[in-house]
Amino acid sequence: MKLSIVIVNYNVRFFLEQCLISVQKALTSMEAEVFVVDNNSQDESVAMVAEKFPWVKLIANTDNPGFSKANNQAIRVAKGEYILLLNPDTVVEENTFVDTLAFMDAHPEAGGLGIKMIDGKGHYLPESKRGLPSPLVALYKISGLTSLFPKSKRFARYYMGHLSADENQEVEVLAGAFMLMRHSVLQEIGLLDEDFFMYGEDVDLSYRIIKGGYKNYYFADSSIIHYKGESTKKGSLNYVFIFYKAMVIFAEKHFGGSYAKLFSLVINLAIYLRAFLAIFRRLLERIAKPLVDAAFLAGGLLYIEDYWENNHRFIAGGEYPDELSQIAFPIYILTWLGSVFISGGYDKNLKLSQLFRGIAVGTVAILVAYSLLPEAWRFSRAIIILGAAWAMLILPIWRVLFGKMRGRKVFASAQSDKRILLVGGAAELERVNRLVKESQSRISYCGWVGVEPDLSDKFVGSVKDLDDLVSLFEVDEVIFCSADMSAKDIFAAMAKLGKYQVEIKIAPPASQFIIGSNSIHSQGSWYTMDFNAISKPANKRAKRSFDLGLALLLLLLSPILIFLIRRPQVFLKNAFLVLLAQMSWVSYADHKENYRLPKIKKGVLPISVSLAKDSLSESTILQxxxxxxxxxxxxxDAQLLWQNWRSLGN
Incomplete structure (x- = not known):
């Protein structure tokens, strides 16, 4: 047998399905075997592989032993002359395996081979070729010098930036997303080091291949898509700690004495530096806008107070008490900011109406509270109204000016209908067209682009004109039908569209989902339709606020409720779990298809609690x-809780 492919999967079912479809196409003329090792996924990945790809050798783990151990499980029983470790969030070209194996056969000195990788938008991924992370190389990367000098032989050694991405090259480190190795070399140097749970094992294995007297190569004559970050969330703090700790393990294993200590010191400094920067950046992103808003509001209120005091209220002398600026103003500001937050004024896709609505609701709340206060605390209704007018003026203005300085659009258009181009053959376009329209209601235009030269009136053009069509129709999204286009042609088209701000997606043949650069859309994606979806930020905030408020209220009333609610100890535990955001009061009923739904916290009460379990079919629960x-x-939620409050101890 020529080739054994090993794919380790963990909760990326839709990516895995697309990966296996592309692998199957690329193996049509080759004797090979494919292993999928599932690390206890909870998204029905195992069932999908067993049903749709019965020819795959499936290893279903009951726990998550890590990437290295899972790969070794398959390698130990593999029979191929070559072993390929392939990530599940990849798509290979039809000629990838034939071409890479031909290269390896022609270069007997080659122990391992990596490949040119592009992301889901067609952009080249620099980690396709890498150098060994020596202390100096690691320092250059951590300090940012690698980014500043991406082509430097010295400073960009980590990504070997001095080497062309379009030429086959000898390199030091292979990317773990695609590692093709001789089986005999693995038997000689050993399998993946299982001390590495995730990350670092590719560097370790690449280095051992070189130490064994073989060479590693980067292959540019074929390419793959690697949906980087979908299965491993590389921007997270968890990634920072796991990755850099893996580098410490590598240093202690391969670098001796003071060299290893120096490397370990550099890496540990990097861990804490990156962790601090990540925490600081997240905190800054969350509080920057509210802080700027508060500063502008405070400045405006102080000016309004001074103007109103000297020109209207106290013309003949006198002044407002200090309590106005020291107590009332902070309360006004917090009320406005809180109302803006609840209305979605700090969401990414911000609409001007959300800002205005938040300020208006906050103003009404302030005026209502103002009317209930004693006379001594009713300083000036005019200042509140003028302050609201100032807020409605300054909050959008500073956002627009700051956005223009950064070259970014601040406010989302009220009309968010998408313009889409579908690329493929007529029969497949009919199917994907239905899929798209069932999944998304806000589509203003959906044009067809053909792959054949002779086109009917249904088509707006052919794939060779795709670049111009995207520009002409100001398209937001392009969906390729992989049933009618080779992966190589799709990759080439993606590369040409890189200059446009368009989403690129691929519709695999006969599948009920579409995979994009940043998301997965399945058929019947009810949460992407024009409904009041639970995944909307405003609804998530409202649900959380309701959960929090009710948890506090019930805990205050708990001395009485413990005598009325069944299983009071469980009720108190549930209330604290909701308070700590570990649970919600109401959530989905249990069903095996829930992984398709927007994720929410597990509920104290399922939405089916009022109905007899025996009367509910699986289909009814799903609906x-x-x-x-x-x-x-x-x-x-409120009605369900009112009707079933005695069951809060379930």
Whole structure:
């Protein structure tokens, strides 16, 4: 047998399916075997592989032993002359295996081979070729010098930036997403080091190949898509700690004495530096806008106070008490900011109406509270109204000016209908067209682009004109039908579209989902339709605020409720779990298809609690969950809790 492919999967079912479809296409003329090692996924990956790819050798682990151990499980029983370790979030070209194996056969000195990788938008991934992370190389990368001098032989050694990405090259480190190795070399140097749970094992294995007297190569004559970050969340703090700790393990294993200590010191400094920067950046992103808003509001209120005091209220003399600026103003500002937050004024896709609505609601709340206060604390209704007018003026203005300085659009258009181009043959375009329209209601234009030269009136053009069509129709999204286009042609088209701000997606043949550069859309994606979806930020905030408020209220009333609610100890535990955001009061009913729904916290009460379990079929439960997800109503949660409050100890 020529080739054994090993794919380790963990909760990326849709990516895995697309990966296996591309692998199957690339193996049509080759004797090979494919292993999928599943590390206890909870998204029905195992069932999908067993049903749709019965020819795959499936190893289903009951725990998550890590990337290295999972790969070794398959390698130990593999029979191929070559072993390929392949990530599940990849798509290979039809000629990838034939071409890479031909290269290896022609270069007997080659122990391992990596490949040119592009991301989901067609951009080249620099980690396709890398150098060994010596202390100096690691320092250059950590300090940012690698980014400043991406082509330097010295400073960009980590990504070997001095080497062309379009030529086959000898390199030091292979990327773990695609590692093709001779089976005989692995038997000689050993399998993956299982001390590495995730990350670092590719560096270790690459280095051992070189130490064994072989060479590693980067292959540019074929390429793969690697949806980087979908399965491993590389921007997270967890990634920082795991990755750099893996580098410490590597240093202690391969670098002796003071060299290893120096490397370990550099890496540990990097861990804490990156962790601090990540925490600081997240904190800054969350509080920067509210802080700027608060500063502008405070400045405006102080000016309004001074103007109103000297020109209207106290013309003949006198002044407002200090309590106005020291107590009332901070309360006004916090009320406005809180109301803006609840209305979605700090969301990424911000609409001007959300800002205005937040300020208006906050103003009404302030005026209502103002009317209930004693006379001594009713300083000036005019200042509140003028302050609200100032807020409605300054909050959008500073955002627009700052956005223009950064060259970014601040406010989302009220009309967010998408313009889409579908690329493929007529029959497949019919199927994907239905899939798209069922999944998304806000589509203003959906044009067809053909792959054949002779086109009917249904098509707006052919794939050779795709670049111009995207520009002409100001397209937001392009979906390629992989049933009618080779992966190589799709990759080439993606590369040409890199200059446009368009989403690029691929619709695999006969599948009910579309995979994009940043997301997965399945058929019947009710949460992407134009409904009041539970995944909307405003609904998530409202649900959390309701959970928090009710948890506090119930805990205050708990001395009475413990005598009325069944299983009071469990009730108190549930209340604290909701308070700590570990649970929600209401959530989906249990169903095996819930992984398709927007993720929410596990509920104290399922939405089916009022119905007899025996009367509910699996289909009915699924429909209940779908309706809850796509058309969420907070009053439904309140009604359900009112009707079933004695069951809060379930």
């Amino acid at each position: 209940l969950n779908q309706l809850y997800a796509k058309d969420y109503r907070l009053e439904s």
